[in-house]
Amino acid sequence: MIDQTHVEALYDCDVIDNKGEKIGSVKQVWLDDGTGAPMWAEVHTGLFGMKESFVPIQQGHVAGGAITVPVAKEQVKDAPSVHISDDHMSDEEQEALYRHYGMIPRAKTGEHDRLPGKRGDAAEVTLSEEKLDVGTRNVETGRVRLVKHTVTEQRNVTVPVTHEEVRVVREPAKGAAGRAFADERAEVTLHREEPVVQKRTEAVERVRLEKDAVTEQRNVKGDVRKERVDVERDDDRR
DSSP: OOOGGGHHHHTTOEEEOTTSOEEEEEEEEEEOTTTOOEEEEEEEESGGGOEEEEEEOTTOEEETTEEEOSSOHHHHHTOOOOOOBTTBOOHHHHHHHHHHHTEEEOTTTSOEEEOTTSSSSOOOOOOOBOOOOOOOOOOOOOOOOOOOOOOOOOOOOOOOOOBOOOOOOOOOOOSSOOSTTOOOOOOOOOOBOOOOOOOOOOOOOOOOOOOOOOOOOOOOOOOOOBOOOOOOOOSOOO
16 A cells, blocks of 8 residues: 655655556656555656556555556556646546546545456456567578689790891992901891790789678468467356
8 A cells, every 4th residue: 555655755646547558757756635545656658658547556555666556558558648737636527537437436435346247256356368479580591702722724826036137238339448458257146035934923813702682571480379268157047
């Protein structure tokens, strides 16, 4: 049971419904004018906490920085809007909240009871079903590597070469004779070019391996179970 000693601990704590689901967080606590007992928590719910809903906390339970209340999250979501004036809630608006949550207050106690028919000898079962959670994982499918090796091949290259040849040129002599009737010798040196082969190494191409991710659609099948409920009667119906 919530009393005045819990008020300070309620601010900003999480509000949990009767199924263990988080409803929102407490932003303000509203007290009974007569007894000072905590009556309602103004809870911020919805996306980014932009919606304000009022939740009854008289029968809540505080533990572990959260308050668990005996109402469902769906009830809080559909609760009527309350317009506060001078930090007070009108009797009509409070009664509308009690009707919505199926509760009726005890006179001058700040507490409440469930309305008739809301509890009693109700029986219920919880139905469950399995869902497929499909994900992906990386597996190795193979390896690709680059291997460099040396290959020897013949290359035929044509290169121009030059050589010298001798020819005899005769032309009339002029002037005085030289050493007449003496033996003389004249010669020239002949040259020729020969091919010379030298080798040098240079980089001609770079080869690398790159990976591309290709996305494809795969159908995944799995058997899931679900529970259904049938109503059986053992009484004698006429």
